[in-house]
Amino acid sequence: MFVRIKRKLGGVLVPKNKWLTKLESIKDLNAPGRIILPMNMHIGKPAKIVVSTGQTVKIGTLIGAKDGMISANIHSSVSGTVEKIEQRIIGVNEVSVVVIKNDFKDTYELPQASSENLVEIIKNNGIVGMGGAGFPTDVKFLLKEHQYMETLIINAVECEPFVTADRRIIIEQMNDFIAGISMLQEMMSIKQCVIAIESSSEEAIRNLEAKIDNEQIKLKILPNHYPQGAEKIVIKAVLGKELPAGKLPIDLNVGIMNVSTVFATFHALKENRPLIDRVVTVSGTPIKHPQNLRVRIGTPIENVIEACGGFVESPMKLINGGPMMGKVIQNLDEPVTKTTSLILALTREEANIPEEQNCIRCSECVNACPVNLQPISISNAYRAGNIEETKRLGVLNCIDCGACSYICPSKIDILGDIRAAKQKVLESR
Amino acid sequence: MINKEYTSTGPFMGPHIREKWTSQWIMQQVLIALVFPTIAAVYFFGLWSLVMVIVSIVACVGLEFAFQKIVWKKVTITDYSAVITGWLLALTLPVTAPLWTLLIGDFIAIIVVKQLTGGIGRNWLNPAVAARVLLKLFFSPWITNWVTPQPDVVATATPLADLGNFAREVSPTTPDLVDLFMGFGLGGPIGETCKFALLLSGIYLIARKIINPLVPVLTLGSFYSAMLLYSGFDFSFANAHLLSGALIFAAVFMVTDYTTSPLTDKGKYIFAIGCGVLAAMLRICIDLPGGIGVAILVMNLLTPLINKYTVSRIYGE
Numbered sequence A: 001m002f003v004r005i006k007r008k009l010g011g012v013l014v015p016k017n018k019w020l021t022k023l024e025s026i027k028d029l030n031a032p033g034r035i036i037l038p039m040n041m042h043i044g045k046p047a048k049i050v051v052s053t054g055q056t057v058k059i060g061t062l063i064g065a066k067d068g069m070i071s072a073n074i075h076s077s078v079s080g081t082v083e084k085i086e087q088r089i090i091g092v093n094e095v096s097v098v099v100i101k102n103d104f105k106d107t108y109e110l111p112q113a114s115s116e117n118l119v120e121i122i123k124n125n126g127i128v129g130m131g132g133a134g135f136p137t138d139v140k141f142l143l144k145e146h147q148y149m150e151t152l153i154i155n156a157v158e159c160e161p162f163v164t165a166d167r168r169i170i171i172e173q174m175n176d177f178i179a180g181i182s183m184l185q186e187m188m189s190i191k192q193c194v195i196a197i198e199s200s201s202e203e204a205i206r207n208l209e210a211k212i213d214n215e216q217i218k219l220k221i222l223p224n225h226y227p228q229g230a231e232k233i234v235i236k237a238v239l240g241k242e243l244p245a246g247k248l249p250i251d252l253n254v255g256i257m258n259v260s261t262v263f264a265t266f267h268a269l270k271e272n273r274p275l276i277d278r279v280v281t282v283s284g285t286p287i288k289h290p291q292n293l294r295v296r297i298g299t300p301i302e303n304v305i306e307a308c309g310g311f312v313e314s315p316m317k318l319i320n321g322g323p324m325m326g327k328v329i330q331n332l333d334e335p336v337t338k339t340t341s342l343i344l345a346l347t348r349e350e351a352n353i354p355e356e357q358n359c360i361r362c363s364e365c366v367n368a369c370p371v372n373l374q375p376i377s378i379s380n381a382y383r384a385g386n387i388e389e390t391k392r393l394g395v396l397n398c399i400d401c402g403a404c405s406y407i408c409p410s411k412i413d414i415l416g417d418i419r420a421a422k423q424k425v426l427e428s429r
Numbered sequence B: 001m002i003n004k005e006y007t008s009t010g011p012f013m014g015p016h017i018r019e020k021w022t023s024q025w026i027m028q029q030v031l032i033a034l035v036f037p038t039i040a041a042v043y044f045f046g047l048w049s050l051v052m053v054i055v056s057i058v059a060c061v062g063l064e065f066a067f068q069k070i071v072w073k074k075v076t077i078t079d080y081s082a083v084i085t086g087w088l089l090a091l092t093l094p095v096t097a098p099l100w101t102l103l104i105g106d107f108i109a110i111i112v113v114k115q116l117t118g119g120i121g122r123n124w125l126n127p128a129v130a131a132r133v134l135l136k137l138f139f140s141p142w143i144t145n146w147v148t149p150q151p152d153v154v155a156t157a158t159p160l161a162d163l164g165n166f167a168r169e170v171s172p173t174t175p176d177l178v179d180l181f182m183g184f185g186l187g188g189p190i191g192e193t194c195k196f197a198l199l200l201s202g203i204y205l206i207a208r209k210i211i212n213p214l215v216p217v218l219t220l221g222s223f224y225s226a227m228l229l230y231s232g233f234d235f236s237f238a239n240a241h242l243l244s245g246a247l248i249f250a251a252v253f254m255v256t257d258y259t260t261s262p263l264t265d266k267g268k269y270i271f272a273i274g275c276g277v278l279a280a281m282l283r284i285c286i287d288l289p290g291g292i293g294v295a296i297l298v299m300n301l302l303t304p305l306i307n308k309y310t311v312s313r314i315y316g317e
């Protein structure tokens, strides 16, 4: 009861398994023969394809154009020719993808002449939140008249098991990291920056402590449990403020960015460099050599697995993201996208979910919920068909962290019910 | 050749991993905890205690199985909860209770209280407690025929009989504290007389993180405080009450029941204090050994209300 759950904080203690890759320094993965660019690498409206089949492109050529307010530009990460434009099913959605054949010449083209307006530069370079949600970064910095950004939180928590990409970046590119933060701080005249980091990232913390001499950048070390890195939970841990459902951090005068996004933004502002690659942790016991790789966006996962020596045993599941919130990779020719921080392979034993049993009302899901919901009550109400009740129980406040399903000794898919209930509530609006 | 074989399996959305523990494991821990008072029962009341326990378990499991077969429900006897109910109930009866009273109790617990209200996780009342209280109401002569432990099996009153009835101090016939604690020469239900064994059970369950330690502590603490207040801080009176009757047994095994106590920690603490205080009041006002049972039932019925008023504030609301 007390080992599995940090009572006051909510959340659960998940075996983190970071040791697999936390000492692996980042290696560059060679560009693949083909890249696949889905137009929905961000939340919001998919980008609009602006190239045609047969067209030659360079690194940095605009492939998909931001379409509407919440959307983002997509650039080619290789030089070559557009081979195919087609519809594919990736995950649960059918999406337009552009397949580009690499000519391995690596010729560059910088995106649109750089502008004076910094938010414009971020937008042109297609920067989105690289932690998982893929929220367009320019929108975060596009403030309405009465808004200002008082605090910028750098989310370096990485609470999902296995992933070590961000801590490696911090360790290996400390100077750029600090420079990036300072640049953002100046650009938005932000009063204070706080780097939130999980206590298990010892090396990164040591390096940061030695390096930060700037009064305005603070380090906040957070406990090592899940989902400490979820946006709402980080904001609460750092500022003591709570973000109401449906509100954005900026409504609290807060900006929040993860480590990779800070880098991408920094490079965009400094060199006018579009978001064309990212660091991905490839991990899990079935992977022969788990490691951290800098991968061109659009690289098929097959190439990434190959670079890690393949599988020692066929995994039961490959996951894009962490074992708690990641999504199953259905096919090895799915690409690495802007939001892929981890490619995880799980063995049958690890990923096996036993059959559901009756709830014994142990309350562990209630204790685990970081936003203080009563997951079991919501699940019960949903299964009884009472959608109104799920709404009253605050189903829309659920952050999809899965702590409740993880902890349940009866293996009830509580989050599954909650997602379905949420869907119903949103539909009924 | 590198191996790249992979076909996706399982649900698309996470979480893709689960904590290793299972409901069965939790129930097994409770079963292990029940071994301590059972050993004490056999030691003090003879092998017949063991027979009672086994009969009761078999009856409960059998009843649950039969009922679920008859109404075409999924059979859930593998979750061990019926085993626990049967075992608990047997431990609350004296060694002289005829087996048929035990079987009636099992029927009430499993069929009436548990299955007819929806099965595990849905019953309002604690099956073992409800069965025990009903047996006490309707079959009193048979199941309150207390005996002191062997070898000289003689009918006797439980120590509580000397303490009830608005008594404010310990009567001369009340056994001393060591006897009360260890169960030497005490009459009473087979599993409840040896407080030492119950203490071991409690420690085991706490160490295994099955129960929240504050729950039994608050139950006993609030009971003890109420007794102290009532007796004008007569410690020997409160001590004797604390160590008599089913109180400690109930505090360890019944107030901590998951299904029939509130969901949140706060609710559980209120529930525990309620049980303690009510039990004290019942013991003082109506000469009722087993008052803790009634107290638990009352609090069981209040649980939905407690749940309603102890909902934690949702983040951001």
Ligand code: SF4
Binding pocket: A358, A359, A360, A361, A362, A363, A364, A365, A366, A376, A407, A408, A409, A410, A411, A412, A414
């Ligand atoms: S749903 Fe699972 S975790 Fe929640 S109370 Fe029931 S058994 Fe416990």
Ligand code: SF4
Binding pocket: A368, A369, A370, A371, A372, A373, A375, A397, A398, A399, A400, A401, A402, A403, A404, A405, A415, A418
């Ligand atoms: S209800 Fe939602 S927020 Fe709460 S633990 Fe479950 S998934 Fe996480």
